[in-house]
Amino acid sequence: MGRFIQAIAEGDGISIVPLLEGDIAELAALAEEAGAEAVAVRTAGEVASARSQTALPVLVREPRLELSEAPDADAYTVSLDGLAEEGVLEGVYAVLRDQEIDCVVEVRDDEQLEEALERIDPEIILISERRADQDWEELERTLDLLPDVPAGKLVISEAEIGSREQVVALERAGVDAILVGGDFLRHSPDFASALAELTGR
DSSP states (O other), rough: OOHHHHHHSSSSEEEEBBBOSSSHHHHHHHHHHHOOOEEESGGGGGGHHHHHHHSSOOSSSSSOOOTTSOSSSSEEEEGGGOOOOOTTTHHHHHHHTTTOOOOOOOOOOOHHHHHHHHHHSSSSSEOOOTOOOOTTTTTTHHHHGGGGSOTTTTEEEEEOOOSSHHHHHHHHHTTTTEEEHHHHTTTSSOOOHHHHHTTTO
16 A cells, blocks of 8 residues: 555545645645645656655656656556556556555546456546536536445545535545545635635644
8 A cells, every 4th residue: 555545545534635736835835734635746747846845645647657767656647548458557557556656547437447447456546527528417427436436445536626515525425535626726816725625624
């Protein structure tokens, strides 16, 4: 179990993981003060900035993963969209596992979830609401796929969250963490206060 999975598994209630955009170092420090269990950045190049101001685990949301290089993060998201070729997903997962880096597998539907479970049986799954169909209601994709996730797996929802009530609803449904996208936090007048509201701090 890597640092990222451990933070989510041992967190007090549902964990909030903000995606940092802008002044990564400053926002990482504010996120820790506001009660985040981990932080996310878009690229591996931003990891060092986050680490300079927080000891929280760092997730890379949109990596350009080079298997010949040691990734400098606690966790990486891996999307099935770009790893459909036989053996590629398995190879990425093996490299990350060997370096004790958590592999967070992103899925968008029941077919991708089934494929991920069959091919690598990951410990942690990210249910993404990004680019969801327009007729889907908020949180519907997460709540629809959640019953199909086997017991013992950790689930992160990447959904449009704007209130503590939505956080509590996902926690009651069995979600372990929420990856809060940059849009909500970027458009909030006070990053720290907005994040603290979500964490219940």
